[in-house]
Amino acid sequence: MTSANEKGVGHMEKNMVQEWIGKVKEINHKYSQPRLHMTPLVKASLLALRIYLIILVMILVYKFYLVVR
Amino acid sequence: MEFWASLFYKYRRLIKWLSLYLALAGPGIIVMIADNDAGGITTYAATGAKFGFSFIWFVILLGPIAYVVQEMTVRLGAVTKRGHAEAIFDAFGPFWGWFSLIDLGIVNFLTLVTEFIGMTAALNIFGVPPLVTVISVSALMIAIVMYGRYWTWEKIVLLFCTLNLIYIPAALIVRPDYNQVMGGLMPAFPYGFNGEVFFFLMANIGTTIAPWMIFFQQSSVVDKGMTEKDIPFGKLDTAIGALFTILVAVFCIILTGSLLFKPGGTDIESAADAARAIIGSQPLVGTALAIGLFDAGLLGAICISLASSWAMGEVLGWAHSINNKLSEAPMFYAFYFLSLLGAGIIVLLPGAPLVLITLFVQVIAVTLLPAALVFLIVLLNSEELMGKYKNTLFQNVLGFSIILMIIILSTLYALSVLFPEVF
Numbered sequence: 361m362t363s364a365n366e367k368g369v370g371h372m373e374k375n376m377v378q379e380w381i382g383k384v385k386e387i388n389h390k391y392s393q394p395r396l397h398m399t400p401l402v403k404a405s406l407l408a409l410r411i412y413l414i415i416l417v418m419i420l421v422y423k424f425y426l427v428v429r
Numbered sequence: 430m431e432f433w434a435s436l437f438y439k440y441r442r443l444i445k446w447l448s449l450y451l452a453l454a455g456p457g458i459i460v461m462i463a464d465n466d467a468g469g470i471t472t473y474a475a476t477g478a479k480f481g482f483s484f485i486w487f488v489i490l491l492g493p494i495a496y497v498v499q500e501m502t503v504r505l506g507a508v509t510k511r512g513h514a515e516a517i518f519d520a521f522g523p524f525w526g527w528f529s530l531i532d533l534g535i536v537n538f539l540t541l542v543t544e545f546i547g548m549t550a551a552l553n554i555f556g557v558p559p560l561v562t563v564i565s566v567s568a569l570m571i572a573i574v575m576y577g578r579y580w581t582w583e584k585i586v587l588l589f590c591t592l593n594l595i596y597i598p599a600a601l602i603v604r605p606d607y608n609q610v611m612g613g614l615m616p617a618f619p620y621g622f623n624g625e626v627f628f629f630l631m632a633n634i635g636t637t638i639a640p641w642m643i644f645f646q647q648s649s650v651v652d653k654g655m656t657e658k659d660i661p662f663g664k665l666d667t668a669i670g671a672l673f674t675i676l677v678a679v680f681c682i683i684l685t686g687s688l689l690f691k692p693g694g695t696d697i698e699s700a701a702d703a704a705r706a707i708i709g710s711q712p713l714v715g716t717a718l719a720i721g722l723f724d725a726g727l728l729g730a731i732c733i734s735l736a737s738s739w740a741m742g743e744v745l746g747w748a749h750s751i752n753n754k755l756s757e758a759p760m761f762y763a764f765y766f767l768s769l770l771g772a773g774i775i776v777l778l779p780g781a782p783l784v785l786i787t788l789f790v791q792v793i794a795v796t797l798l799p800a801a802l803v804f805l806i807v808l809l810n811s812e813e814l815m816g817k818y819k820n821t822l823f824q825n826v827l828g829f830s831i832i833l834m835i836i837i838l839s840t841l842y843a844l845s846v847l848f849p850e851v852f
Contacts, residue, residue: 396520406525
């Protein structure tokens with residue numbers, strides 16, 4: 361009985377995960393073509409943003425390393 | 430006779446205009462006053478206790494800055510009829526979309542925890558146990574969205590916004606030295622410019638523009654159904670909100686500057702500490718400070734949890750309007766309830782790292798704020814999206830300068846929280 365229940369719960373969880381993955385794929389597909397025209401200025405802004413975020417994440421990781429050490 | 434007829438006509442037009450404004454007012458005032466959340470009130474109280482009235486001028490400068498940023502969200506929401514999260518997905522694609530949505534979810538949840546910390550600390554002054562505060566606040570917040578009407582929700586929240594003005598009479602009761610207050614209006618650094626001053630100024634900037642505000646106001650404008658023709662009213666609403674937020678901030682500084690400031694400065698950890706310190710000598714004022722802190726936390730919590738739910742709903746395709754009933758938008762309301770439940774549980778957990786969470790919020794917000802601001806100004810420059818409502822050259826110069834300044838200063842603030850020894 362318990363095993364059947366566990367199996368049911370496991371199946372439900374699997375379905376939920378699959379549903380979410382499907383949803384994410386659907387959203388990714390829906391927005392796959394950015395509507396905004398990518399001018400050089402927009403591209404440069406997004407690149408600057410990526411670099412900023414990478415540096416920030418590196419600083420956060422460094423701080424985490426200092427705390428853990 | 431013609432004069433009286435013309436006067437009557439102008440009077441009727443004014444009444445009509447005012448009625449229209451009152452019908453459309455809300456998102457701007459709510460977002461701006463909720464900006465003075467528990468963290469904001471703590472920052473202002475600490476600034477007053479540490480430096481007296483010295484930085485009133487600086488706080489006043491932050492009003493127009495907040496207005497410039499938030500005004501852009503009004504135009505973007507009214508023209509595109511999309512919330513900020515959906516607008517990012519649509520304009521920049523899934524990478525930036527998911528980044529913003531997930532980051533917003535994390536930042537907002539942690540900020541929600543800090544709002545609960547503020548509310549429980551405020552009511553604890555009156556002997557209310559944290560468990561009772563968390564349950565009552567959650568029940569109240571659930572009740573005000575359950576009406577299924579945006580209009581009702583907005584008017585109830587505006588009532589809480591009015592309570593936020595409690596700092597104005599409270600500061601007047603203590604009879605501050607008005608000559609000294611006027612002195613604080615002059616831009617100056619009477620205690621020099623050192624790391625500590627810099628930290629406080631950055632903290633004040635950090636509380637003025639938060640990522641959730643951009644997402645909240647844009648979604649709120651959309652949920653309210655505002656269109657292009659309502660933009661002037663939305664701008665006025667935001668300007669009035671900015672005025673109120675600065676008034677509250679200034680009077681909060683006047684309050685703690687009058688009662689707690691001593692030569693050399695007084696250090697306080699939170700607005701609740703300030704209320705406890707004041708309540709012994711000035712029970713009425715201390716009580717007002719505590720009530721104001723509770724209200725600030727409540728307003729912040731209402732707006733932040735809704736900002737997240739709106740953003741999730743927009744992207745994941747759930748029905749996501751407060752006009753929807755629970756049965757019509759179950760996921761939207763479930764997300765809202767679960768956010769409240771999660772934040773409340775964390776605050777009640779014995780030994781939860783609440784101080785660490787408070788500090789971490791300021792750091793993690795910096796990963797989202799620059800991105801949200803950059804997306805905002807890029808979107809506002811798109812002729813395709815905005816048409817004749819796109820930014821003018823003047824708006825761009827102003828917007829770019831302010832956004833650049835916010836990015837630099839908020840990053841420095843986050844770094845000063847991470848590495849206090851450097852500053």
